[in-house]
Amino acid sequence: MPGMNYRVPTVLTAEELMDKAFHRASKISKTGSDALDTRKKTTLAKITAAGDIVETTLVTYIQRFPRMEKQDDFFPQLVNLVIGIDRYKKALGAVNWAAGRTELLKNGALREVRRTKDPHIIESIRSGFYGRLGSYINQIKDDLLFLQGARDKLRLLPAIDPQVPTVVIAGFPNVGKSSLVTYISTAAPEIAPYPFTTKGITIGHIEDDWRKYQIVDTPGLLDRTFEERNDIEKQAVLALRYLSDIMVFILDPTETCGYTLEKQEELLHSIQKGFEGIPIIVVESKADLLKRDNDTLHISAVTGEGMPQLKDDIIQRLRVIFRARAEKAAEAERLAHEAERAEAARNAADDGSEE
Template sequence: MANSRKKIPTILCSKELLDKAFKKASKIQKKGFDNVDKNKKTAISKISVAGDIISSNLAKYVKAFPSFSKTSQFEMELIDVILGIDKLKKSLGALNWCSAKALELEKVYLGKVKKAQNSEEISRLRREFYGRLSSLVDQIDQDLKFVAFARDKLKELPEIDPTVPTVVIAGFPNVGKSQLVERISTARPKIAPYPFTTQGIGIGHFVVGRKRYQVVDTPGLLDRKLEERNKIELQAILALKHLADVIVFLIDPSETSGYSMKDQLALLESIKTNLAGIPIIEIENKSDIVKIESPRMKISALTGDGIDDLLGLIIEMLDRTRKANNSEPIAI
C-alpha cells in the first residue's frame, strides 16, 4: 500500500466531473443521410461519451485506492484513526454504485434515442439524459469530496518499512521529541516552542556503517485514558504499538514544556504497563537548562550534548531487539 497510494489520481468533484463529460460530448458532431439521422447519430455519440466518461472515471477512482486486504495492520488502524475505514469504504461504494448507474442510464437512453422519430424528440431525450446523469452524479458529491480528502491524507502518510529496525520517540508535548529526531536522523520535522506542533507521525532514517535504522517522531501524548485521546494522540499510540522495536521516552525535567514531572512520569508508567515487552529508554532532555538528580541519561537535543551516547544505546538495543521478522537490520 505504501507505494500504491501515491498513484491515486486527482479526484474531481461532481461539478468538475460533469463539466469534463459534457465538454467532451459537446464537441461531437456526426454526419447522416438526412437531418434526423444526423441528429440521432450525434445524440447517440454524445450520450455514450458523457455516460462513459462519468462511469469510467468513477471506476478508475475506486480501483486506484489500495486494497484494504493488502494493507498492514498498522496502516489500517492509522487510516481508521485519520479517516475512518467504514466511512471510506462507504464513499468508495457510492462511487462504484454511481459508475454502474451511469452506464445503466446510458443504455436506457441509447435505446430510447434509437427509437425516436423526429429531431425534437431526439434533442429532448438527450437533454433528459444529461439532466438525469447530472442529478445522479450530484448525489455522490459528498462522497467524491470525502474520497478526494482521503486521497490527500493517504499521500501524506509516511513511508514506513516494517523490515527496518525502528525507534519511536514518545513523550509529553513540547519536550523536544522533534528536536531529537531532527538531530539523530534525516527527518526535518517542524520544531516550535508550543505543544502539539507535531500532528502526525514523521519518519527519518540514520545509517551506521551499512545498517539502516528508522526513527519515528510522534505527536505529544497527555497522561489520560485511551477513550479521551484525540486523533492526533492516537497516531502516537499506534506507532508505539505497531512500529517500535525500542521506545525512547523523552522527559523534560525543566518543565519549560508546560507539563509537570509528575504528569510526565505518570505517562511513562502507563506506557510501561500497556506496552510491556517493548524496551524503553528513559531520557531527560533540555540538560542545557536543568539537570536533576536521577539515574537517567541526560541530553540536550538543542545543543547536541549527550546525543552520541544516546545514539550508541539506541543502536545497541535495536540490534539486540528485532521485532520485525526477528531478522538482522537491513544492509543498504
C-alpha cells in the first residue's frame, strides 16, 4: 500500500538470532600459510560472519518497521492503539543500540586477533566475542519479542488505506449501517479484525470509473456519545477522524432499531462536535417502512429507494477529494524534481570552481 510498508519481516527471538549467527560461524574454516595463520584467518572469518549476521539482521528490522513520527495521522494513531507507540519506539531504539554495539565489538575483536601471535589468545578473543555478542542480544530479548508481536498486529491493518478517499458510516446499532455499506459497495465488504471493536471494522469499495473509494462501517464505535466511550474507544475515534473525508449519519425514524429519534439526534450532535470540519450527510433509513415529511434524503436497503442519490452524492464529494489529493501529490513530485535539479546544478558549479 502506498505510504506505508507493512511487509515487515519476521523477527527472530534472541535465541534464534544467536543460533543463526553461531551456526553460520561454526561452519567456517579457512586455510592459511601455516597453523597460526590458518587459525587467525578462520577466527577472523568466524567473527566477521557472526557479527555481520547479527548486525544486518537487526538493521533490517530497523529499516523495515515503519517510522511513526507524524502523530496526527491515521496510522500512528492506530499503531498507538494497537501496539503502543512509546514501547514500539523503545524496542526499535534498543535494536538500533544492539546493532551499533555489535559493530564496535566485531571491529575491536578483529583488531585484537590481527595483532596477536598467540593461538590461546586468539581462542580467548573469539570466545569473549561470542559471549559479549550473546549478552547484547540477550539484553534486547524482550524488544525482539515485542517487535514480533507488533508485526503480527500490523499485518492485520493494511485493509484500510488512508490515502484513498473515505466515507465513514455512523449511527446507532440496527439503524441499517451494514445494509447500506453492502448496498453501495461494489464487492462484498471485507471485515478487518481491528482490535478495538468486537465486530471488526468493515471496509467496502465504491468505484467511480477508474477511481476507487473506501466506505467504512464501524460497529460499536460511533454509536455512543463521546463522553460514554472508554479511553481506547476515544483513541479509536480519533484515528477514525484522520481517516474520514466525509461521513454518512443514519437516522432510523421507525425506531425499530431500539433507539428513540431523540436519542439518535443526540448522538448526531455529539458526532458533529467530535468530527468538526468533516462534512456529514444525514439520511433517514428504512423508507419502505416509514417516510417522514421532511427534506432529508430517505433511503431503503429493501426497495433501493434513495440509494443512487446517496451514492452519487458520496461520489461527487469524494471525487473532489481525490483530485485535490492527486494534485497535491503531483505538486510534491514537481517540487522534489526541482530540488533535485537545483542540487545537481549546485554540484556542477562546485566541480567547476574546484578546477
